[in-house]
Amino acid sequence: MTNSAVEPTALIRARGLTKAFGARTAVAGIDFDVRDGEFFGFLGPNGAGKTTTMRMIAGVSPRTSGTLEIFGKDPDLHGSEIRGQIGVVHQQETLDMELSVRENLLVFGRFFGMDRASIATRADELLELFQLSDRAKDQVEPLSGGMKRRLSIARSLIATPRILMLDEPTTGLDPQARHLLWDALQRLKRGGTTIVLTTHYMDEAEQLCDRLVVMDQAKIVAEGSPRQLIAEHASREVLELRFPNGTESIDAKVLEGIGDRYERLAERVIVGCENGEAAHARALEHGLNPESWLVRRSSLEDVFLRLTGRTLDE
Amino acid sequence: MSAVQSVTPLRSRSRLAAIREAAPHPTLWRHVVGYMLAVYRREWQGSVFSAFIHPLVVLAGLGIGLGVLVGDKAAAITGGVSYVAYIAPALMVSSAMELAASESAWPILARVAWVRIYHAIVATPLNAADVMVGAIAFIVGKVTFAAAFFACVLLLTGIASSPSGAIGMVGVSLLTAFAFGAPMVAFSVTQKSDQGFAFIFRLIITPLAFFSGTYFPIQNLPFAAQILSWCTPLAHGVALSRSFALGTPLTFGWLHVGALLLWGIGGTIAAIYLFRKRMLK
Numbered sequence: 001m002t003n004s005a006v007e008p009t010a011l012i013r014a015r016g017l018t019k020a021f022g023a024r025t026a027v028a029g030i031d032f033d034v035r036d037g038e039f040f041g042f043l044g045p046n047g048a049g050k051t052t053t054m055r056m057i058a059g060v061s062p063r064t065s066g067t068l069e070i071f072g073k074d075p076d077l078h079g080s081e082i083r084g085q086i087g088v089v090h091q092q093e094t095l096d097m098e099l100s101v102r103e104n105l106l107v108f109g110r111f112f113g114m115d116r117a118s119i120a121t122r123a124d125e126l127l128e129l130f131q132l133s134d135r136a137k138d139q140v141e142p143l144s145g146g147m148k149r150r151l152s153i154a155r156s157l158i159a160t161p162r163i164l165m166l167d168e169p170t171t172g173l174d175p176q177a178r179h180l181l182w183d184a185l186q187r188l189k190r191g192g193t194t195i196v197l198t199t200h201y202m203d204e205a206e207q208l209c210d211r212l213v214v215m216d217q218a219k220i221v222a223e224g225s226p227r228q229l230i231a232e233h234a235s236r237e238v239l240e241l242r243f244p245n246g247t248e249s250i251d252a253k254v255l256e257g258i259g260d261r262y263e264r265l266a267e268r269v270i271v272g273c274e275n276g277e278a279a280h281a282r283a284l285e286h287g288l289n290p291e292s293w294l295v296r297r298s299s300l301e302d303v304f305l306r307l308t309g310r311t312l313d314e
Numbered sequence: 315m316s317a318v319q320s321v322t323p324l325r326s327r328s329r330l331a332a333i334r335e336a337a338p339h340p341t342l343w344r345h346v347v348g349y350m351l352a353v354y355r356r357e358w359q360g361s362v363f364s365a366f367i368h369p370l371v372v373l374a375g376l377g378i379g380l381g382v383l384v385g386d387k388a389a390a391i392t393g394g395v396s397y398v399a400y401i402a403p404a405l406m407v408s409s410a411m412e413l414a415a416s417e418s419a420w421p422i423l424a425r426v427a428w429v430r431i432y433h434a435i436v437a438t439p440l441n442a443a444d445v446m447v448g449a450i451a452f453i454v455g456k457v458t459f460a461a462a463f464f465a466c467v468l469l470l471t472g473i474a475s476s477p478s479g480a481i482g483m484v485g486v487s488l489l490t491a492f493a494f495g496a497p498m499v500a501f502s503v504t505q506k507s508d509q510g511f512a513f514i515f516r517l518i519i520t521p522l523a524f525f526s527g528t529y530f531p532i533q534n535l536p537f538a539a540q541i542l543s544w545c546t547p548l549a550h551g552v553a554l555s556r557s558f559a560l561g562t563p564l565t566f567g568w569l570h571v572g573a574l575l576l577w578g579i580g581g582t583i584a585a586i587y588l589f590r591k592r593m594l595k
């Protein structure tokens with residue numbers, strides 16, 4: 001319908017999208033497109049404006065100014081219709097604790113106007129897909145965090161939405177549950193679902209996203225694929241030097257001489273360079289005496305650090 | 315339709331669309347009722363006492379117990395009927411008030427602030443207004459069901475004699491549940507914890523149960539208290555219900571109905587407005 005001929009239309013299109021709460025601007029005029037079938041991420045620290053942006057897309061937060069189109073429509077005027085094709089997974093669980101796992105899905109399908117027979121079929125499919133079939137009749141309350149999260153995602157998919165939106169989907173999950181969830185999301189993407197997620201975990205963004213925007217203080221500071229962003233904003237390797245007694249006393253001239261660029265954190269110096277081993281050797285030549293050191297490939301964390309001068313979990 | 319749209323200026327057209335977005339959908343809200351029913355099927359045992367047994371206990375204790383004590387003196391205020399027959403129709407609506415108020419308190423707050431499922435529902439094609447209308451409709455339905463049970467007991471025990479009067483009383487309970495449920499839902503959706511409920515129940519609900527003509531006529535109250543009493547919904551419910559039960563005509567019957575509807579409709583509009591304000595930041 002909308003994605004006919006001329007040019008590939010974005011499913012979500014934002015221009016100058018702004019949200020203010022009184023004097024505080026949560027989202028300050030951001031532009032982005034989310035294309036059909038892609039896995040798109042908002043990466044940034046807490047309070048950067050990611051959740052507010054998601055809420056505006058999901059049609060539950062009227063924007064202050066700018067344009068926003070989802071499936072080519074304005075969510076302020078066609079919210080109900082748009083929401084019918086979007087699945088939303090909130091950061092905190094929003095499941096009904098008194099209903100069973102399966103009932104949670106059945107009840108939700110009705111909200112999308114589905115008939116009972118197709119809801120039942122779809123619910124069983126989803127329980128299977130998210131490995132919850134053997135808990136179908138159980139109440140939600142005693143389920144593990146990972147299971148509740150999988151149920152939330154299953155519930156958001158009941159009406160087979162075109163876009164799945166996840167707000168910090170793996171926050172609070174143990175590593176195994178995270179990986180299980182990542183696998184499930186990648187399967188969904190392969191099935192053609194467009195996925196939008198927010199995260200403050202750079203490894204999550206790097207693993208999952210085809211494209212992402214880095215948000216900081218209500219603005220988008222960079223945009224691209226994880227690989228592009230790293231190539232553009234970070235060097236090939238990173239040398240991390242640890243100084244438990246603090247880094248203030250280290251001479252800036254010395255740090256400049258080690259690699260291409262550096263960031264000074266409270267107890268660490270992060271040096272961007274072509275060759276980490278060589279940079280470490282230079283650091284020792286300059287008389288630095290770090291307690292420990294390591295060399296790794298650059299990651300999105302370094303991109304964020306480079307762009308904002310801060311780490312993601314600050 | 316399209317002819318009308320083509321002559322409507324763009325700005326007012328989008329304003330209309332925005333209003334349509336905020337208004338309850340003609341049919342979608344019933345799925346909120348369906349959801350609440352699904353929950354009720356799981357936990358109905360928990361509310362059997364408060365909904366069905368408690369009103370009967372009060373009726374037995376006060377109607378029969380206090381009735382013996384009041385004895386022949388009752389006839390002076392009841393117009394000849396027994397004391398239990400006098401308070402039964404009033405007790406029915408004051409129970410409707412209490413049940414509607416408590417059903418509109420904790421279960422609503424839980425879904426807004428604790429389990430937060432309302433956050434998930436407003437992210438579906440349903441909107442905030444659908445959630446409120448559906449929730450209020452469920453509460454009114456549940457209270458009406460309990461009132462119907464109470465009415466059956468009254469008929470079976472002979473306390474009420476006219477089936478049509480009993481149907482009228484159930485209808486009044488429905489209106490009373492609406493008049494209390496909707497404003498209470500509006501209050502609950504603004505709350506962060508359940509501390510505020512204690513105030514409502516101690517300062518409003520419990521006193522109303524006594525001073526709305528339930529156990530003695532409102533005319534026995536000081537004039538100022540009478541005025542106050544008529545400003546709240548319960549007095550109107552009691553007057554209507556008793557008139558149906560005893561078959562005594564009411565001078566301002568439609569005014570009482572109007573007062574109950576006013577509270578209910580006003581409460582519903584307030585609930586939608588306040589719920590939107592909380593959810594759609």
